[in-house]
Amino acid sequence: MDSLSLFCTGLLLACGLYWFLCIMGQAEQKGKHATAISGGSITAEKVQDKYMQYWSFFRRPKEIETAEKVPDFVDTFYNLVTDIYEWGWGQSFHFSPSIPGKSHRDATRLHEEMAADLIQAQPGKRIVDVGCGVGGPMRSIAAHSGANVVGITINEYQVKRAKLHNNKAGLDSLCQVVCGNFLHMPFADNSFDGAYSIEATCHAPKLEEVYAEVFRVLKPGALYVSYEWVTTDKFRGENAEHVEIIQGIERGDALPGLRSYSDIAETARKVGFHLLQERDLALPPSHPWWTRLKMGRISYWRNHLLISLLAALGIAPKGTLDVHEMLVKTADYLTQGGDSGIFSPMHMILCRKPVS
Ligand SMILES: C=C(CC[C@@H](C)[C@H]1CC[C@H]2C3=CC[C@H]4[C@H](C)[C@@H](O)CC[C@]4(C)[C@H]3CC[C@]12C)C(C)C
Numbered sequence: 001m002d003s004l005s006l007f008c009t010g011l012l013l014a015c016g017l018y019w020f021l022c023i024m025g026q027a028e029q030k031g032k033h034a035t036a037i038s039g040g041s042i043t044a045e046k047v048q049d050k051y052m053q054y055w056s057f058f059r060r061p062k063e064i065e066t067a068e069k070v071p072d073f074v075d076t077f078y079n080l081v082t083d084i085y086e087w088g089w090g091q092s093f094h095f096s097p098s099i100p101g102k103s104h105r106d107a108t109r110l111h112e113e114m115a116a117d118l119i120q121a122q123p124g125k126r127i128v129d130v131g132c133g134v135g136g137p138m139r140s141i142a143a144h145s146g147a148n149v150v151g152i153t154i155n156e157y158q159v160k161r162a163k164l165h166n167n168k169a170g171l172d173s174l175c176q177v178v179c180g181n182f183l184h185m186p187f188a189d190n191s192f193d194g195a196y197s198i199e200a201t202c203h204a205p206k207l208e209e210v211y212a213e214v215f216r217v218l219k220p221g222a223l224y225v226s227y228e229w230v231t232t233d234k235f236r237g238e239n240a241e242h243v244e245i246i247q248g249i250e251r252g253d254a255l256p257g258l259r260s261y262s263d264i265a266e267t268a269r270k271v272g273f274h275l276l277q278e279r280d281l282a283l284p285p286s287h288p289w290w291t292r293l294k295m296g297r298i299s300y301w302r303n304h305l306l307i308s309l310l311a312a313l314g315i316a317p318k319g320t321l322d323v324h325e326m327l328v329k330t331a332d333y334l335t336q337g338g339d340s341g342i343f344s345p346m347h348m349i350l351c352r353k354p355v356s
C-alpha cells in the first residue's frame, strides 16, 4: 500500500471513529457525550467495585429493608447510572405517556408542566422538587411557571450536573439545587408554597417518611403532586411471571421494594394531607409510556458496542459495560411491566396540606 492510500485509509478510519463516538454518541439533549461517561462521584478505578457492591445489596435483601442503608445504596446507583441516563435519555430521568405527533422531548416537557399546573406554580412562589435528578423537570417547571424551584437530591454528582445545566439554561436565578436526604430535608417547617416529586419517592424505604417530610416543609394550604412507581390492580403476587418482572424492575432501578397503587393515597392521608386527585396517568386514553424503551433496541445495541469500545480503550471506566448491561435488562423488565399493565411509573396523587 503506498503512503497516499495509507493516509486516506487512516483518515477514513479516523472520520468513522469520530462519527461513531461523537455523532452517534451524542445524547438526545445536548450535554453528554459517550466519551464523557464516568462513575459520577466514584473514581474510575472504583466503578467496578461499586457495581459489585450495588448487587450485593440484593443478595442480602434485609439490608435494603434497613432504612438507614437505603440512601447510600441509592447514591451509589446514581453515581453509576447518571451519565448513561443523561447520554442515552436526556436530562429528565422519568417516563411520560407518548403523544402522537410529538417528540419525546415535548411529551416529557408536557408531563412536567402538568405537575407545575396542578400545584399552581407561579412567579413569586417557592416550590420544592423532591428528588430532582440533574434538574430536567426543575428547569421546565421554572421556565413554564416563573416559580422559584429548589431541588434536592441525595447524589452530589447530580447536584454538580444540575447546577451546570441551570447555569447554561440561564435559570440560575429561579433554580437552586441542594444535596441532601429527602427523608430529613434541610428546610424549615412551613417554608414552601408547593412541592412535587417525579418518579423519585419510590426510592424511599418507607413512603410515609418522605410524605411526612414534604408535609412538614409545606405551608398550610400548599399543594403537593407526586408521580409514583407502583404495581397496579393487575399485579398478582402468586403469579411467578409477575413477580419476576417486578423484582427485575426493583433490582435495575435501586428500589427497596415497589409498593401497590392502593398504598399511595392512604399514606398521603395518614401523614395529614387532604387528597384532591388520584389518577394513573398511564391508563388509556394515554398512549404507552414504554414505547420509547421498545423503540430503543437498536440504539441499545449501538450504545453497547460504543461503550465496549470506550471501555477497551480505557476511556470509559471498567465496570461501565456491566452497568450498561444491567440497564438493557432493566429496560426489558420495564417494557414487560408496561405491556402487561402490572406496573405504572406515573400513579399521580394531588394533595393539599390543610389550612388548620
Ligand atoms: C425513575 C427512574 C428512572 C427511569 C428511567 C429514566 C430509566 C429507567 C431505565 C433507564 C434506561 C434503560 C436502558 C438504557 C440503555 C440500555 C442505554 O443505552 C441508554 C440509557 C437507557 C435508555 C436508560 C435511560 C434511563 C431509563 C429509561 C428509576 C431509577 C426510579
Ligand SMILES: C[S@@+](CC[C@H](N)C(=O)[O-])C[C@H]1O[C@@H](n2cnc3c(N)ncnc32)[C@H](O)[C@@H]1O
Residues within 6 Å of the ligand: 071, 074, 078, 091, 092, 093, 094, 130, 131, 132, 133, 134, 135, 136, 137, 152, 153, 154, 155, 158, 180, 181, 182, 183, 197, 198, 199, 200, 201, 203, 204
Ligand atoms: C429517577 S430520579 C428522578 C429525578 C427527577 N425527578 C427527574 O424526573 O428527572 C430519582 C431521584 O431521586 C433522588 N433520590 C432518591 N432517594 C433520595 C433521598 N433519600 N434523598 C434525596 N434524593 C433522593 C435521586 O438522587 C434522583 O435524583
